[in-house]
Amino acid sequence: MRFVLVTYGSRGDVEPMAGLAVRLRALGAEVRVCAPPDYADLLDDAGVPLTPLGWPIRALATGAIPGKEKAGLSDISAELTAMAYETVAEVAEGCAAVVATGSFPALAGTRNAAEKLGVPYVFTSFSPCYLPSAHHPPLRRPGQVIPPEVTDNRGLWDLHAENLETLFGETINTHRASIGLPPVSGVRDHVFTGHPFLAADPVLGPWQETPELDVRQTGAWIRPDTRPLPAGLEAFLAAGAKPVYVGFGSMLIRGANTQEVSRAVIEAVRAQGRRVLLGSGWADLALIDDADDCFAVGEVNQQALFGRVAAVVHHGGAGTTTTAARAGAPQVIVPQVADQPYWAGRVTELGIGTGHDGPTPTAESLSAALKIALAPETGARAAVVAETVRTDGAEQAAKLLLDMTGRSGSAG
Template sequence: MRVVLVTYGSRGDVEPMMGLALRLQALGAEVRVCAPPDFAELLNGVDVPLSPVGWPIRALATGAVPGKAKAGLSDIAAELTATAYEAVVAVSEGCAAVVATGSFPAAAGARTAAEKLGVPYAFTSLSPSYLPSPHHPPPPWPGQVIPARVTDNRGLWDLNAEHKNALFGETINNHRASVGLPPVDGIRDHVFTDHPFLATDPVLGPWQETPELAVAQTGAWIRPDERPLPADLEAFLAAGAEPVYVGFGSMPMRGANAQDLSRAVIEAVRTQGRRVLLGSGWADLVLIDDRDDCFVVGEVNQQALFRRVAAVVHHGGAGTTTTAARAGTPQVLVPQVADQPYWAGRVTELGIGTGHDGPTPTAESLAAALEIALAPATGARAAVVAETVRTDGAELAAKLLLDKIGRSASAVSAD
């Protein structure tokens, strides 16, 4: 039995699928992951085969793909939909289910492939804020104009559905027609379905029940990381007091070049009397001088690292937020796009850190945020919340998915 997992996005979209893949494998399923080609080495490292989808995500995000430098999601939707569909069909032998997250057009292609193959499909949200609910508004969509008269959440979600139809409806239905499937109305709800998975921790990212959706909230899909930290990083950690980690992951930071941003964050941490540990990431953070209180790392085991730092400053991705919360380490979130403001709000509400005011930190603004994060009360609260974070989300999701497959097979047999 093969399960196909589909995502087109950054590391934060791929890691949860890796967590689910490993749990499915442990329960006896064969797994294929369809994701950007950037992640071949990462997936090979855990013996999960990759079927590449689309362009390398970092090259696309930074304008390095020829002809796509100024392309928005709607401009490349047709290609993403088709390539995701083709990736699933290419590994469809023995396919029993398709699970999708990440880019909306890619998830639409995955849904179409599942329908064409006649197998169950499950959409997964990595944030409650993406799922329609009367309890919260939708994340703002770049370029969308909201009429001043529309202020209630249901009305905003109706506009969100209309906007999705306008952006992607014709493209997705043209692709469906090309593979012999009828058109659908309500593209957003077709892709999301009325019974999605929600791969977030119930304390960090709770879901409020609503009659419109039967959401299965499982907890975050965490991939256990047993890698040791590099020897030079271990030496830096051992050489003094706990540093503050600053890294913005797969996020080019708006409004600042690498040198200016690096200087701002290093100076901010130094004002707090702390050493600095920079995660280079897509923001390309670098050293600004030769002082020995600062160190730069690339991709490392954050599950191990975050337990050994005084605070984590990051972009507000769901995975990084969960990892820091699980470590019991206070956080400062500098949200840029999408669901990142949501996570900044949750961290602030829970008292385990704070959201930075605005997407571009200065030495002064980040220092002010760090004063909150490094306060003893914040650390104590972070330690309490850490004890509540679920670690079995991927296992629960795998069991629910296998049960869904079993029920579907039984229904087919009965027919």
């Protein structure tokens, strides 16, 4: 039995797919992942074949794609839809199912390919807040204006559907016509389907049942990471009290340059009497002096690291939030985009940390947030919640996929 896993997004979108791929292979399935070419090394380390999809994601995020510097959303969306379709169509014929997440235009192209090939398609969300429900509002897009008379969640989700229709409906249906498929109305529900997977931990990101969707929540898809920490980092950790880790992953911090953000976070941590561990990431955080209370690292094994720090300051991606929660590390989330405000809210509600007010930290604002995260009661609560976080989400999803496709031949 063969599965094709598809995502066009940052590391937070690719890492869970690698986790699912590893579990599917352990259960005897063949797996191929279609993802941005940036993550060839990650998937190679997981032992999973990669079919590159689209432009390098970091280059797209930073406006570094040659010839695309002035391209608008409609042009980028149309190309990405077509690229996802072509990539998936090349590798998915005859597979048991296509499992997809990530960028909406890429999802649309992936669903078109699955439909054209007659292959089951499974949409997956890593956060409950992306899925329509009367129990919570949708995320607001930048610049979106909400009519003052629309206040209930169902009305807000109707506007969300209309917004996606305006942004992507014509693009998606133009592509469908070009490959001989009929047009669809309601592109959001077409792409999300009525039976999505939710790969989020039930405690950290609970789903409330709703008649709108038949959601199958599996738990977060975690790939066990056994890599040792670098020798220099081990020496730094051993040289003093637990440091505060600050890193924003695949995020560019809005409203400030690298030097300003680096100085702000280091001063904030020092103000709490703590040592500083910087994760450089896409924000390119860097040391501001040669004091021995600071150390900078690149990409490391967060599963091994987060249990050895006093707190984790991060952007609020679903994967980083889950990893920190599993480790029992108090968190400060500095949300930038997408579902990150949701995770900041959940961390605050659970009492395992706090959300930072706004996307751009200053020394004063981050210091205030760190006082909450480093309080003894926050650490105690984080330790309690850590015991509840499930680690078998990828295994549950893999078994569910095998059961669904083996029993009925249809996953969507």
